[in-house]
Amino acid sequence: QQQVKQSPQSLIVQKGGISIINCAYENTAFDYFPWYQQFPGKGPALLIAIRPDVSEKKEGRFTISFNKSAKQFSLHIMDSQPGDSATYFCAARETSGSRLTFGEGTQLTVNP
Amino acid sequence: EPEVTQTPSHQVTQMGQEVILRCVPISNHLYFYWYRQILGQKVEFLVSFYNNEISEKSEIFDDQFSVERPDGSNFTLKIRSTKLEDSAMYFCASSDRQGYGYTFGSGTRLTVV
Numbered sequence: 167q168q169q170v171k172q173s174p175q176s177l178i179v180q181k182g183g184i185s186i187i188n189c190a191y192e193n194t195a196f197d198y199f200p201w202y203q204q205f206p207g208k209g210p211a212l213l214i215a216i217r218p219d220v221s222e223k224k225e226g227r228f229t230i231s232f233n234k235s236a237k238q239f240s241l242h243i244m245d246s247q248p249g250d251s252a253t254y255f256c257a258a259r260e261t262s263g264s265r266l267t268f269g270e271g272t273q274l275t276v277n278p
Numbered sequence: 279e280p281e282v283t284q285t286p287s288h289q290v291t292q293m294g295q296e297v298i299l300r301c302v303p304i305s306n307h308l309y310f311y312w313y314r315q316i317l318g319q320k321v322e323f324l325v326s327f328y329n330n331e332i333s334e335k336s337e338i339f340d341d342q343f344s345v346e347r348p349d350g351s352n353f354t355l356k357i358r359s360t361k362l363e364d365s366a367m368y369f370c371a372s373s374d375r376q377g378y379g380y381t382f383g384s385g386t387r388l389t390v391v
Contacts, residue, residue: 209369211382255321262376263334264309264311265311268321
C-alpha cells in the first residue's frame with residue numbers, strides 16, 4: 167500500500183514531442199505528489215509538485231495531471247528538448263509524514 | 279541558489295568497517311533526511327531528523343545506522359559495520375517544511391568491498 171508504481175521504465179521522444187510519464191498509488195493518506203528530475207551523478211531535483219485538491223498544475227513546459235478518484239497522476243513535458251533527457255521520479259508523501267515514497271523512475275531520452 | 283553539500287563524493291570501504299557520510303544542509307532548513315539509491319533502483323527513504331531527534335525512519339534504518347547533527351551546520355549518517363549490500367548512492371536532503379520542497383545533495387557513492 168505504500169508503493170508508488172511508475173511507468174514506463176524508459177521513454178524515447180523526438181525533439182518537440184510530448185513526453186508523458188504515469189504514476190499510480192493505493193495509499194489514500196498520500197497528500198503531496200512531487201516530481202523529481204535526476205541527471206547522472208546528481209541528486210534528484212524538484213521539478214513540480216501537486217496537492218490532491220487540484221486536478222492540474224502547470225509550470226512552463228511541465229504539467230502534472232492528477233486524478234484523485236483513479237489514484238493516478240502524470241507528468242507531461244511539452245516541446246521536449248534534448249536537455250530534458252534525464253531520469254524522472256514521481257513521489258508521494260503521507261499526510262503529516264516526512265518521508266517521500268518514490269516511484270521506480272523513468273529514463274527519458276529526447277532525440278535531436 | 280542554496281545547495282546541500284555532501285562529502286565525500288565517493289567512499290570505498292572494507293566490509294565490516296564503519297563509515298561516516300557527511301552533509302551540510304541549507305542553512306535555514308530545519309528538517310533533514312537521508313535516502314539511498316542502489317544502482318539502477320529507486321530512491322529509498324532511510325530517516326528524517328528534526329529538532330535534534332529522529333522523527334521517522336524506515337525498515338532499512340536498523341541498528342547499524344545512526345544519524346547525528348554534531349554542530350549547527352553538519353548532519354551525518356554513520357554505518358557501524360558495513361555490508362556488501364550497503365553499497366549505494368546515499369543522498370542527504372533538507373527542507374524548511376516537514377516533507378515538502380526537499381533539496382537533495384549530489385550524493386555520496388559508497389562502495390563496500
